[in-house]
Amino acid sequence: MKKIWLTVLAALLAVSLAGCGGSNKAETTEGNQGDGGGDIKLGVILPLSGNLALLGNEIMDAINIAADMKNKSGGINGKKIVTERADAPDPNAGSTQANRLVNTENIKMLMGTYSSGIAAASVPVAMRANATYVEVNAVADEITGQGYKYIWRNVATASMMGSNASKFAAEYIAPKLNLTPEKLKVAIIHEDSSWGTSVSNGVRTKAEEYNLNIVCDESYSSKSTDLSPLILKMTKAKPDVVIASSYIADAILLQKQAKQFDFRPKAWIGTSAGHALGDYAGSLGQDAEGIFVSDLPGIVSDNGLDKDAAQLKQEFLTAWKASHETVPSGVTFGAFCGAWTFFNDVLPQCKTFDAEEIRNIYLGLDIELGSLPDGTGVKYGQNGQNERATIVVEQWQNGALVAVWPDNYAAAQPASLPLPAYK
Numbered sequence: 001m002k003k004i005w006l007t008v009l010a011a012l013l014a015v016s017l018a019g020c021g022g023s024n025k026a027e028t029t030e031g032n033q034g035d036g037g038g039d040i041k042l043g044v045i046l047p048l049s050g051n052l053a054l055l056g057n058e059i060m061d062a063i064n065i066a067a068d069m070k071n072k073s074g075g076i077n078g079k080k081i082v083t084e085r086a087d088a089p090d091p092n093a094g095s096t097q098a099n100r101l102v103n104t105e106n107i108k109m110l111m112g113t114y115s116s117g118i119a120a121a122s123v124p125v126a127m128r129a130n131a132t133y134v135e136v137n138a139v140a141d142e143i144t145g146q147g148y149k150y151i152w153r154n155v156a157t158a159s160m161m162g163s164n165a166s167k168f169a170a171e172y173i174a175p176k177l178n179l180t181p182e183k184l185k186v187a188i189i190h191e192d193s194s195w196g197t198s199v200s201n202g203v204r205t206k207a208e209e210y211n212l213n214i215v216c217d218e219s220y221s222s223k224s225t226d227l228s229p230l231i232l233k234m235t236k237a238k239p240d241v242v243i244a245s246s247y248i249a250d251a252i253l254l255q256k257q258a259k260q261f262d263f264r265p266k267a268w269i270g271t272s273a274g275h276a277l278g279d280y281a282g283s284l285g286q287d288a289e290g291i292f293v294s295d296l297p298g299i300v301s302d303n304g305l306d307k308d309a310a311q312l313k314q315e316f317l318t319a320w321k322a323s324h325e326t327v328p329s330g331v332t333f334g335a336f337c338g339a340w341t342f343f344n345d346v347l348p349q350c351k352t353f354d355a356e357e358i359r360n361i362y363l364g365l366d367i368e369l370g371s372l373p374d375g376t377g378v379k380y381g382q383n384g385q386n387e388r389a390t391i392v393v394e395q396w397q398n399g400a401l402v403a404v405w406p407d408n409y410a411a412a413q414p415a416s417l418p419l420p421a422y423k
Helices: 053-072 091-104 116-128 158-176 194-209 228-237 248-260 278-288 307-321 330-349 355-364
Strands: 003-009 012-018 040-046 081-087 109-112 132-135 151-153 185-191 213-220 241-245 267-270 292-295 392-397 400-405
Touching: 040 053, 040 091, 053 081, 053 307, 053 330, 081 091, 091 109, 091 116, 109 116, 109 330, 116 132, 116 151, 116 194, 132 330, 132 355, 158 194, 158 241, 158 267, 158 292, 158 392, 185 194, 185 228, 194 213, 194 241, 213 228, 228 248, 248 278, 278 392, 278 400, 292 330, 307 330, 330 355
Parallel strands: 040 081, 040 109, 109 132, 132 151, 185 213, 185 241, 241 267, 267 292
Antiparallel strands: 003 012, 292 392, 392 400
16 A cells, blocks of 8 residues: 655645555645545544554554545545544544644544544544544444534444443353353453443443353553453452453453463453454464454454445455555454545535534435445434444454354354363
8 A cells, every 4th residue: 555645845845655654644735625626634543653553553554545445436526535644642642633633734524543532532622623523443432422513433332342242241152151141250351441441331231131240340551561460360250251351462461461370261252452453363372262352343254245345345355465464353444444434425425524514414324234344334323323333253263353243244153162271
């Protein structure tokens, strides 16, 4: 994938062509959307540095692939989509970057954000400026629960992600272990940001509905370098299943220290984020095999897709594999699908590109499940939440993360239940 960089220096325009790389700013150009000239400008706020940068950069790549695909097919009524990258490794930076984009750069369409904490800081800035904000990843429930008019989230909420993990434990794992839900012992652990807390709330609420036996319920800091006290607490509680909400560093650390103390539950369910990244399996190797992940749908069976969605999925995968060694996660697919819907179904209908016009277009979308490459559809509520967002359960099998539940999305059958002893 190639990125074109245009920089305005005073009254002169210098154009340079660069190959794909880790730059901090994508193609930009003079002229604002809807003014009759220039191109369609989109500000993208993501953690491109810091401890969340791994997935932040993958999301940026997915958004750029969607933009490149749309541009190659003619763009938006002949205009190119160009993105301005805004690095926001923390909430303060998110607020600063949103302010720069909407008030200094006069870019009134934003996209992001991956981190719910960063989104919580950047979205209000955009709303005060009557700018559109397309959220393709941050899942904390409150993002679409504040009454904002111009926020549009295509992916499922954190509580949906958590509740799906408990549902899978009760409906699939318990019977496979010859246990009733009431007899299934569950440990709930989560990092303590707004994301981890929202996910764990969903886990807990659904677990209580199924009367799962919660034997451990603990939070921790994702910045911790020693999680052995948490491992020892779980060892003492002896859960059958661990449901964990972790970013990448802590997800890896948990497994390494679990092995160190020979803590091996019968099943381990991660909830997106760290457990869903290629670096998780790359770092842990065999110890990642059999780990389940309640996640945004990634590579799902074509049986759950219509013909156009299956073709679009292959086009995305081809573009992705051209510059990445790992397969895209559910989070990455969610970013692509959210960006593609905006580029392909919303922007072509725009005349003024103002937030109210875009709101009316979003509310009018009615795209059936299975019409996007991740198996989702599009139908937005008044709060800006996509009501056809979907959560699946995936599992690490032979170094790849594949959908295993429910059946209509499954690309493989669940395996390694119970988990084998450490080698």
